[in-house]
Amino acid sequence: MAYQVCIDIGGTFTDCLVSNSKGEIAIFKSPTTPGEFEKGFINVLHVAAEGYGLSGADFMKEIDLVVHGSTVSTNALVERKTVKVGLILTAGHQDILVLREGPRKGAFQWRLNYPDPYVPRHLTKTVAGRIDARGRELAPLSLDDVRKAAAEFRGLGVEAIAVGLLWSVVNPAHELAVREILEKELPGIPVTLSHEINPMPREYKRIIAAAIDASINPIVRTYIEKLKTALDEEGFEGELLLANCVGGMMPLADMIRKPIYSVMSGPTLAPTAALALSDEPDIIVGDMGGTTFDVSALRDHQIIVTPDSMIHDDSLGIPKVDVRSVGAGGGSIAFVDEGGLLQVGPRSAGARPGPACYGQGGTEPTVTDANVVLGIVDPDYFLGGKMQLKRELAEAAVDKIAARLGVTREEAAYAIYTTSNHNMVAAIEEITVREGINPRDSFFVCGGGATAIHIAEMADILGLKRYMVPRFMAGLSAFGGLISDIRSEESAVLLTSDADFNVAGVNDALKRLKQAGNTFLAEAGVAAENRQFEFSFLGRYEYQSFEIEVPFEAKDGAVSESDLPTLVEAFHKMHERIYSIRADNDVVEFTAWKLRAIGKRSGQDIWQKNTLPDQNGPIDLKARRGIYQQESGRVETVPVYELAQLRAGAQLAGPCLVEAETFTAYLKDQHQGQIDRYGNLVVNIA
Known part of the structure; x- marks a missing residue:
């Protein structure tokens, strides 16, 4: 059986999603290996091989394609x-x-x-x-x-x-x-x-x-060479693609030529996954891993690409999928500052030593430790029981916060939990409210191993009406990589305006862009019938300092004089959407022209063929567990369900817990859940 694999390296765990020729998808996790990421890469492949009952060598021979989201360049910067x-x-x-x-x-x-x-x-x-x-x-x-x-x-x-x-x-x-x-x-x-x-x-x-x-060129080149060598030694003979920051994949040779496109590439895969999982026009994607919480937004069912991403005090320079990150992950460390206020993050326990409950030497209280103390996370079922957590170590760590604040252990754990939630809410508001998007009108898609634990309270704070906990939430970015396209961006400078539009010059630029896009896709092995091209221009009103990007249709890769009113109106509408004003009588200048070359890969939609049967009869109760409820100030018993046992149409009513091998979802009161035909949990808030 042929397999396709996506590996996404996070701050705490390395995720591996595997799809077979039947469209069946499985997720595997292994601890990240900082400083030697290629080792963690190979380790998680061995975990996957074991999950399929195969030797590492036999599994490698069956893999047609590996796609990978790297953090090497981002970490270096x-x-x-x-x-x-x-x-x-x-x-x-x-x-x-x-x-x-x-x-x-x-x-x-x-x-x-x-x-x-x-x-x-x-x-x-x-x-x-x-x-x-x-x-x-x-x-x-x-x-x-x-x-x-x-x-x-x-x-x-x-x-x-x-x-x-x-x-x-x-x-x-x-x-x-x-x-x-x-x-x-x-x-x-x-x-x-x-x-x-x-x-x-x-x-x-x-x-x-x-x-x-230039500053990351030798670093990325060395990592790619190490990774390629490690895969060769394991007997891998398939194709290896790397994620880029514009929401797609690139062949190795192209990434070596332009390593800047690997910067912040991993988080861009989560909105790609959300795009496939939901038809909603406006979507918020929150990906809470072990170290950070990454948030992005889709507007009009389109991924937002920003030209203004920053690395410290410097612009990245190139466009990238708009993803914002804050230090709010499961490994984020809680502490009481000099003023006596509780703070959570941005410092993280990471993969080594990890949260105190991991039992690997960590002693400082983290968000994961708080969730264990609250009863939301079952220490005996972490990663499906493959990793045993130590509740007593989590309690000892949280007790330090309780002593500093003068509260009970459970109150301290909840304080860590809710402080982390408010940190993430602030990040969500940054990319929605401040960008003209009302979160109340948006659909939220959870990603990362910890988001479903926290989304219920965040949803109430934000006023969300609906959210989704995908079946592969803990590997949402890896799922995005598994279904993503091959993508590249090309641009050309040509200054013209609607007062004296240079049709010939624009068409010459578009022709050169399409030739470059075709060359890229041909080198990536994409057949002509699987190639798509999206055009946009950078425009501004005359005397404005900055441009905005505006997509447009170019029939056969060209424009005519009759297309000018359409281009100008598209600019006015985009300017009004971003800045709430338009100036119909002002001259519109076009400064640059862009093309996004997209190559469709075979098997990207095969996961949609693997649907669940309908739920017949009542759903099975897995267990009951006591969790601390802040409203009542005491531990209350709630039902626990196993996601793998639920079928399409199964309905759940909060408060309850839903457990999967790689995550736990917590539904609060008034949160009504239903399993869709792909096994995702869709929640409506009454």
Whole structure:
């Protein structure tokens, strides 16, 4: 039997979702191995092989495809453990990364320490030569300046180089010449060109993207090589794809060429999963793992892509699926601050040592410890009983908080629980209320191993009416990877306006974009009939400082003069939706054109063929368990159901617990649940 596998590495557990040729899906988990992620990758494959009763070698031979969401580049950036980068800029413009852009947010933050540039000044060199905005060479490139910069980089021990020259997006000749010289002067040192990694007119975003890409290039390349070697040693002969930050997959060669697209790629898979699981127009996706809570939103049943994601004080430069993260996971550590207030996170116990109840040396109280004390998590059924939790260690850890606050153990545990919930609610409001989305009108999809424990209280706080606990909630991102497309984004700069629309220039740009997209999909092995192309443009009103992205239809990959009113109206509508105003009489400028190349993979929808039979008769009760109820201030007994025993149409009424091998769902009073035909729990709040 052929298998397809997705592996998603989290802060505490590495998730592995396996689909077979019948559409049956199984989830497996193994502890993450920080610093040696490839070991955890192979470990979880062995756990899956054992689950199917196969040897590791036999299981590997049956795998056709492995897709993988990596955290290596994200961790390197967050922990500031990147390689030493040299930066080459146009003479007279050495402070592009110092000055950045004029900020659109934080208008009242008037006392800020000015952040250091991503590449230090002593590692930034300039070269003479100038291209203008129309691509004309005003001054020839100084080859001697390039050679001098290479010699200085050699002495400084630079490990990668980024090149960002003015208007290289219009005429890349100078950047290409710089790379040719650097490859001769510094063989083996990777060089990133700004016009290749992020072809857009804004110098800061183009150059910061090049600098970030260069700083993680050796790290990502090394990880991919280690991973490929480990899989080869295990006898894997199938295809390996890596998740990117635009919500799809890329072949290894493309990720090595553009490693910046691996940054924050894992969390982008959860909204991809939600897109497939529900037809609701507006969806909130919350993914609570061991270390963080990742939240994203879908608007009009479309994944939101943002051009303004940040890494510390710097823009990432490239577009990515809009996912916000806060330090609120199952391993988040609770403490009482100097003012006597309870805080939860962002510090996490991680995979090593983990929460106190894991019995691996952790002693500080975490959210998971609180859930054990509250009775929501059964210590004897964690990961389906494969991992025994120690209640006494959880109690000892929570007692520290109880002593500091002067409350009972259960009250302290609930305080940790509800504080974590409010931290996550704040993150949800950030991506909904502040972006013009009413959470009360949205459908919530739970992801991660812990979200279903917390969603009931969060739903009441937010005023949600409905939410879903997917059958594979604990591996929602991995499920998203299993069903995701192959995706890539291409862009081209061409400034025009509705006052004098350059139809020929636009069509030439769109033609080049489609050729690049076809080349990418062909190299990824996608047949012509499985290729799709989505177009958008970056537009603004004349004299505006920033653009917005607007999707549009391009029949046969081209536009005509008669399409201009449609393009302009699409811009007005998008501007009104984002900013609540439109200016119909203002000139609309088009600054850049984008294409998203999408390759459909075979077997992406096979999971929909594996449906549950209808529930006949009353549902079976698994057990009854006492959990602490804050409203009454005491432990009360509630029914417990096993998700695997429930069939399509089965109805549940809160308060109750629903257990699966990899998660527990807690339904409060007035929360009415029903199992859909795919085994997902859909909850309506009365």
